[in-house]
Amino acid sequence: xxxxxxxxxxxRLLASLSSQDFQRLSPHLEAVDLPRAFALSSPNQLxxxxxxxxxxxxSIVASVANGQGAEIGIFGREGMSPTAxxxxxxxxxxxxxxxxxxxxxxxxxxxxxxxxxxxxxxxTLLTRYVQTVSVQTAFTALANATxxxxxxxxxxxxxxxxxxxGDTIGLTHDFLSIMLxxxxxxxxxALHVLEGKHLIATERGLVVVRDRKGLEDFAGSTYGExxxxxxxxxxxxxxxxxxxxxxxxxxxxxK
Amino acid sequence: xxxxxxxxxxxRLLASLSSQDFQRLSPHLEAVDLPRAFALSSPNQLxxxxxxxxxxxxSIVASVANGQGAEIGIFGREGMSPTAxxxxxxxxxxxxxxxxxxxxxxxxxxxxxxxxxxxxxxxTLLTRYVQTVSVQTAFTALANATxxxxxxxxxxxxxxxxxxxGDTIGLTHDFLSIMLxxxxxxxxxALHVLEGKHLIATERGLVVVRDRKGLEDFAGSTYGExxxxxxxxxxxxxxxxxxxxxxxxxxxxxK
DNA sequence: AACCATCCGTCCGATATCGGACAAAGTGCG
DNA sequence: CGCACTTTGTCCGATATCGGACGGATGGTT
Numbered sequence: 339x340x341x342x343x344x345x346x347x348x349x350r351l352l353a354s355l356s357s358q359d360f361q362r363l364s365p366h367l368e369a370v371d372l373p374r375a376f377a378l379s380s381p382n383q384l385x386x387x388x389x390x391x392x393x394x395x396x397s398i399v400a401s402v403a404n405g406q407g408a409e410i411g412i413f414g415r416e417g418m419s420p421t422a423x424x425x426x427x428x429x430x431x432x433x434x435x436x437x438x439x440x441x442x443x444x445x446x447x448x449x450x451x452x453x454x455x456x457x458x459x460x461x462t463l464l465t466r467y468v469q470t471v472s473v474q475t476a477f478t479a480l481a482n483a484t485x486x487x488x489x490x491x492x493x494x495x496x497x498x499x500x501x502x503x504g505d506t507i508g509l510t511h512d513f514l515s516i517m518l519x520x521x522x523x524x525x526x527x528a529l530h531v532l533e534g535k536h537l538i539a540t541e542r543g544l545v546v547v548r549d550r551k552g553l554e555d556f557a558g559s560t561y562g563e564x565x566x567x568x569x570x571x572x573x574x575x576x577x578x579x580x581x582x583x584x585x586x587x588x589x590x591x592x593k
Numbered sequence: 594x595x596x597x598x599x600x601x602x603x604x605r606l607l608a609s610l611s612s613q614d615f616q617r618l619s620p621h622l623e624a625v626d627l628p629r630a631f632a633l634s635s636p637n638q639l640x641x642x643x644x645x646x647x648x649x650x651x652s653i654v655a656s657v658a659n660g661q662g663a664e665i666g667i668f669g670r671e672g673m674s675p676t677a678x679x680x681x682x683x684x685x686x687x688x689x690x691x692x693x694x695x696x697x698x699x700x701x702x703x704x705x706x707x708x709x710x711x712x713x714x715x716x717t718l719l720t721r722y723v724q725t726v727s728v729q730t731a732f733t734a735l736a737n738a739t740x741x742x743x744x745x746x747x748x749x750x751x752x753x754x755x756x757x758x759g760d761t762i763g764l765t766h767d768f769l770s771i772m773l774x775x776x777x778x779x780x781x782x783a784l785h786v787l788e789g790k791h792l793i794a795t796e797r798g799l800v801v802v803r804d805r806k807g808l809e810d811f812a813g814s815t816y817g818e819x820x821x822x823x824x825x826x827x828x829x830x831x832x833x834x835x836x837x838x839x840x841x842x843x844x845x846x847x848k
Numbered sequence: 849a850a851c852c853a854t855c856c857g858t859c860c861g862a863t864a865t866c867g868g869a870c871a872a873a874g875t876g877c878g
Numbered sequence: 879c880g881c882a883c884t885t886t887g888t889c890c891g892a893t894a895t896c897g898g899a900c901g902g903a904t905g906g907t908t
Binding site for chain 1: 657659662663665676677679682685686687713716720723724727730731732733734738739774775814815818822
């Protein structure tokens with residue numbers, strides 16, 4: 339559990355810290371494995387730990403009493419969780435869990451809070467990150483209100499692709515249907531449509547991105563704005579590695 | 594333009610400040626009229642001023658290139674705008690404008706930023722407010738994904754009612770249809786359904802709340818959670834005055 | 849009083865999505 | 879190797895919502 343070196347961390351928030359801020363946090367960072375379905379935070383409960391992800395994908399889900407829920411945001415190595423710690427709010431009414439297994443660092447939330455109270459730069463970086471998540475949520479609300487299932491699915495595949503190494507994403511139709519809050523059968527047929535346009539290929543439990551640019555065109559402009567917001571506020575792109583498919587190109591020309 | 598007294602402000606954020614923080618801000622607060630459709634903030638533009646509302650309702654709308662948009666949050670005297678200033682993000686991709694005319698205070702955003710950098714308490718109050726807005730957006734995304742138009746409309750009427758003095762809300766079907774991102778005709782028939790259940794009454798350009806509790810039951814649990822979050826983080830309820838209809842009752846029994 | 853713009857009610861057929869059912873295909877385990 | 883389980887593909891009718899059209903009602907203006 340020796341402190342990590344800033345040069346070797348892949349998490350984009352940690353990597354963007356001033357070296358002073360990094361040194362402030364690093365003694366408290368503890369490398370952890372993040373298996374699929376691992377709960378990073380539970381609804382309306384204090385989170386003892388905050389997580390900076392190095393690989394894998396986390397999912398933020400809001401749900402109501404009857405169990406019906408919908409995903410309101412995702413994050414990979416460009417992000418952290420839970421944002422309630424940054425906002426000094428203690429908890430939030432969301433379930434946050436790993437959707438694709440990975441690893442990362444955890445830090446006691448009280449230590450993070452303490453560091454936040456002492457560093458303006460750290461605060462700025464992380465509150466800006468909070469805004470990128472909020473914008474993601476806002477455009478999810480917009481997509482849910484105005485777009486058809488196929489377009490919402492395309493958007494979602496793009497967001498996962500940005501946070502995946504390579505072009506293969508491991509997901510079942512069932513899981514997708516829960517994230518998008520639609521029927522499983524609707525996911526099946528929507529995937530067929532995307533496949534028919536040669537934008538993706540599918541296998542049991544897998545979605546493979548074939549034509550990223552085509553997916554972006556298909557998804558329309560609910561994809562893109564949150565990503566531009568991330569590059570404006572934090573860095574040039576979300577995607578942390580070069581996939582085979584020139585991810586997130588064109589986002590650097592953000593206004 | 595004499596500085597307001599904290600005892601007389603109706604804005605709940607300003608009223609909740611420590612007297613020290615209030616004195617820090619008050620020399621910079623300027624009373625302003627906020628007519629209908631007044632733009633508090635434009636997409637991706639720096640906002641010279643931030644606004645603390647005393648009466649009326651503001652609306653936060655996300656939209657895409659083709660002009661299609663949807664409301665992602667509203668605020669009245671319990672809130673302020675834009676939250677990007679609090680998060681030190683400069684701008685955000687939203688249109689924020691007055692939906693029901695009112696008045697409030699404006700402050701130069703640089704002054705607010707400066708005060709935020711100096712006061713932990715002020716920062717905490719306002720970042721917590723940001724979380725309440727985020728939760729509102731999240732549950733809007735959930736409602737958009739899972740609920741029918743009638744329920745979404747009921748939720749929206751409730752949120753406006755919380756921010757209105759009295760039980761009468763001035764809104765056209767056309768306007769409602771834009772906020773909910775549905776057709777105008779769908780609003781007409783959905784209002785008829787609510788009227789048929791004696792939850793509301795309508796007149797040309799008006800919606801009158803008749804049975805608030807009934808509306809809450811009808812809207813389901815996408816209404817309530819954001820409101821509980823506000824009372825947990827900021828104060829006991831959103832509604833700033835006693836309407837004739839015991840607004841937001843039962844929310845004080847928050848978990 | 850006449851006019852005009854806005855707002856509201858209602859009808860139509862078309863399409864998107866749902867909810868339920870069931871079979872086929874793939875995968876892992878004993 | 880065969881059985882149980884998960885995942886995917888496909889069918890059905892039912893319902894929600896859309897998009898367009900149009901007429902009537904309302905309210906302000908001259």
